Amino acid sequence: MLLLATLVSACASDLQTKVSGHLSGLSKHQRVAILPVEASDAGQKEMAKMFRQGLYANLKQSKFNLMEKYIVDGLLKQNNLNDPASFLTINPMQFGEILGADAIVFSRINKVERSYFIVHSSIELSVSVQMVDTRTGEILWRAEQTEHDFSGIGKIPTGIITALFAPIQFVTNKFNLRKMTSKMVDKLTALVKRPQDAEKDTQFEKTVIAKNATTDLNKIEELQQLKAEWNKALALDEEVLPVETYQEAQEKTLAPIKNSSSPVPVGQIQNQVPLRAVVRKVGTTDAEMTPATPEIKKQKTVAPGPLSAYRATPILFPRIDHRLSRMKTKSGKSINKMLYTVQVGAYKTKAYAQNLSKKLVKKGYNAFVIHNKVYKVQVDKFKDKQDALKLAQFILKKENLKNFITRATAG
Amino acid sequence: MGHCRISPFLNLSLALLGLLFAGCGTVDLEVRQGNTNAAMQPRSVAILPFTLEEPVHEKVAPNELFRDCFYNYFSFLGYVDLPLETIDQKLSQAGLTDNKKILELSPEKLRKILGVDAVIRGRVLSASNFTGGIHAETSINAKIDMLDLRTGDVLWETEHKEMSYSGILSPTIVEIIQDQMDNVKVNQAYYKTAEMFSISMMKEIPDPADSWKEEIRLPKITSIETNLKPSLKLKPNDRIYVNLKGDPGLTGYFGIGSWKSDIPLKEIVPGLYTGSYTIKASDEVSSSLIVGKLKNKNGLTGKKFYKNGMAQFDPSPVN
Numbered sequence: 001m002l003l004l005a006t007l008v009s010a011c012a013s014d015l016q017t018k019v020s021g022h023l024s025g026l027s028k029h030q031r032v033a034i035l036p037v038e039a040s041d042a043g044q045k046e047m048a049k050m051f052r053q054g055l056y057a058n059l060k061q062s063k064f065n066l067m068e069k070y071i072v073d074g075l076l077k078q079n080n081l082n083d084p085a086s087f088l089t090i091n092p093m094q095f096g097e098i099l100g101a102d103a104i105v106f107s108r109i110n111k112v113e114r115s116y117f118i119v120h121s122s123i124e125l126s127v128s129v130q131m132v133d134t135r136t137g138e139i140l141w142r143a144e145q146t147e148h149d150f151s152g153i154g155k156i157p158t159g160i161i162t163a164l165f166a167p168i169q170f171v172t173n174k175f176n177l178r179k180m181t182s183k184m185v186d187k188l189t190a191l192v193k194r195p196q197d198a199e200k201d202t203q204f205e206k207t208v209i210a211k212n213a214t215t216d217l218n219k220i221e222e223l224q225q226l227k228a229e230w231n232k233a234l235a236l237d238e239e240v241l242p243v244e245t246y247q248e249a250q251e252k253t254l255a256p257i258k259n260s261s262s263p264v265p266v267g268q269i270q271n272q273v274p275l276r277a278v279v280r281k282v283g284t285t286d287a288e289m290t291p292a293t294p295e296i297k298k299q300k301t302v303a304p305g306p307l308s309a310y311r312a313t314p315i316l317f318p319r320i321d322h323r324l325s326r327m328k329t330k331s332g333k334s335i336n337k338m339l340y341t342v343q344v345g346a347y348k349t350k351a352y353a354q355n356l357s358k359k360l361v362k363k364g365y366n367a368f369v370i371h372n373k374v375y376k377v378q379v380d381k382f383k384d385k386q387d388a389l390k391l392a393q394f395i396l397k398k399e400n401l402k403n404f405i406t407r408a409t410a411g
Numbered sequence: 412m413g414h415c416r417i418s419p420f421l422n423l424s425l426a427l428l429g430l431l432f433a434g435c436g437t438v439d440l441e442v443r444q445g446n447t448n449a450a451m452q453p454r455s456v457a458i459l460p461f462t463l464e465e466p467v468h469e470k471v472a473p474n475e476l477f478r479d480c481f482y483n484y485f486s487f488l489g490y491v492d493l494p495l496e497t498i499d500q501k502l503s504q505a506g507l508t509d510n511k512k513i514l515e516l517s518p519e520k521l522r523k524i525l526g527v528d529a530v531i532r533g534r535v536l537s538a539s540n541f542t543g544g545i546h547a548e549t550s551i552n553a554k555i556d557m558l559d560l561r562t563g564d565v566l567w568e569t570e571h572k573e574m575s576y577s578g579i580l581s582p583t584i585v586e587i588i589q590d591q592m593d594n595v596k597v598n599q600a601y602y603k604t605a606e607m608f609s610i611s612m613m614k615e616i617p618d619p620a621d622s623w624k625e626e627i628r629l630p631k632i633t634s635i636e637t638n639l640k641p642s643l644k645l646k647p648n649d650r651i652y653v654n655l656k657g658d659p660g661l662t663g664y665f666g667i668g669s670w671k672s673d674i675p676l677k678e679i680v681p682g683l684y685t686g687s688y689t690i691k692a693s694d695e696v697s698s699s700l701i702v703g704k705l706k707n708k709n710g711l712t713g714k715k716f717y718k719n720g721m722a723q724f725d726p727s728p729v730n
Binding site for chain 1: 480483487583610620629630666668669702704711713716720721723
């Protein structure tokens with residue numbers, strides 16, 4: 001009984017793991033990338049390498065397709081993503097695009113502790129792992145594991161010499177660390193290899209989305225609503241002069257082939273939802289999933305020319321709100337001189353329009369608000385339509401703000 | 412006197428400890444070719460079925476377990492490794508089912524059948540699993556090499572015995588009991604031994620990963636467009652159109668979130684792929700992003716999300 005008790009206590013293991021029901025949806029068609037393991041100090045580096053190798057070898061037997069390690073490492077290097085500590089701050093969807101992976105596995109070595117006290121020595125390992133679906137941002141698997149083993153009196157030495165030497169050997173022989181890591185990964189990956197066997201307590205109660213993905217998904221959703229409201233506002237605008245921007249030109253090129261016998265395309269069907277009058281925060285206009293780390297910024301940064309370059313022929317315009325788009329002279333006669341401006345937003349609520357305008361002004365744009373049924377945010381005025389077009393494309397590229405060219409009056 | 416009594420005891424103990432750990436950890440792998448020229452390094456590798464020279468009493472095939480385990484670890488290195496099922500299928504299609512005869516095939520013939528640059532040949536010379544009294548032992552003694560099918564040269568080879576032993580030499584009684592309990596699970600014991608063998612080998616096998624890293628290039632997608640519009644809630648029979656621009660001559664797909672994958676896209680002009688998906692009444696999903704994919708012949712996939720909107724579904728029942 002004593003032996004059994006000792007045996008049980010000899011190798012302590014604490015594993016907390018949970019999987020999502022969607023994990024079993026991954027098949028050989030889905031590619032999963034195991035990212036380099038985060039290790040806080042040099043002493044953990046070797047363990048990190050061993051752990052990743054073990055994880056890889058174990059998950060090779062799972063239902064999904066593992067991406068080759070050298071491809072993952074090569075692509076990360078090409079994108080200047082060399083620090084595993086920064087991986088968790090990056091949107092999983094960006095990893096999806098960088099690696100072409102459907103899911104990614106983040107892992108971190110929390111602890112590698114070896115201790116020795118003459119007749120007793122121990123090793124403690126602790127790791128955290130998380131698998132995220134890059135298509136949805138959903139966490140498919142999360143685990144925390146601590147493994148502890150020791151050598152010493154507690155295990156009843158077979159002799160005096162072994163009582164003295166075994167603890168030294170236990171902490172110094174790398175073979176033991178290797179064995180422990182292998183054992184640890186075995187336990188850790190058991191559930192991922194057979195997610196269908198997951199008990200209720202090892203399943204997420206509801207879908208859990210990774211924090212970075214949530215932020216960006218919310219931005220996209222909010223942007224979508226903002227666009228809907230904008231479209232409604234545009235419908236009210238009588239003076240719109242749509243100009244074919246690069247993106248619009250592309251859309252035309254890529255226009256879907258209409259098949260009369262096929263179901264009606266989404267844009268033409270009668271499922272228009274009435275637009276709500278709620279106007280979202282202008283902060284959500286940032287549509288692109290912006291990189292969270294400087295490394296990605298380097299890769300993704302678009303380098304348009306300076307803003308001033310797009311102001312070849314603007315009419316100097318005071319930075320004040322304009323309540324009327326058509327200013328009249330004192331005699332009441334309209335100023336009919338043709339000018340062009342770039343409209344970036346339209347709101348029912350003045351405060352929101354002003355908010356966007358202020359943000360653009362802060363960035364150096366000559367933005368202003370006019371009121372004509374709705375509050376419109378416009379930038380600069382130009383004599384030459386081409387200059388307005390250049391600025392429109394610049395704003396689209398730099399700020400990701402859809403816009404169009406419209407007529408404006410001098411004032 | 413004391414010194415005389417302790418010294419032999421100490422020596423014996425050290426020798427026993429040395430014996431205890433003999434066979435563990437280090438593999439003596441001889442690399443025959445330096446392969447300094449990256450262009451000459453084999454890229455694609457197939458692991459041939461391992462042979463078993465001496466049959467074992469247990470109802471397990473240690474050679475097959477070892478091959479599976481070796482493959483799992485070997486694929487961590489920078490080679491393009493053919494899946495084991497594919498290898499076995501190709502060999503079977505060529506009428507080759509005898510593992511020993513496969514090893515005797517000429518490099519030319521193997522290259523013709525498998526279409527790879529190199530093969531790994533494994534011969535399990537002996538394997539044993541024994542548990543009795545206080546003694547528990549599992550061992551695998553094998554000879555493994557890599558043969559370059561383009562030149563017929565052996566690139567590296569090793570002969571190693573990996574053994575997990577527990578018994579009179581074990582330092583603690585708890586370990587003896589624990590190891591015995593583990594050793595009676597024959598399959599697991601062989602696999603663990605094979606695993607230690609493989610891990611030790613991987614440290615020695617030349618890894619060409621650094622030679623290929625710079626060459627890796629995912630298929631490029633320059634743009635993705637859909638006909639999704641803000642505030643539209645998709646209903647059954649609505650159709651999502653996807654157009655994708657990218658590298659020409661590849662296989663295009665798109666997916667809707669994680670619930671619908673690999674919907675084919677057709678390349679209508681070089682570099683322009685188009686496809687659609689019609690919503691079905693049974694499609695019950697929440698908001699999802701559209702993702703376009705281009706896959707090349709090496710299986711590398713470029714992905715791009717359509718970030719200007721999400722596919723949103725109308726939860727109301729269909730009339």
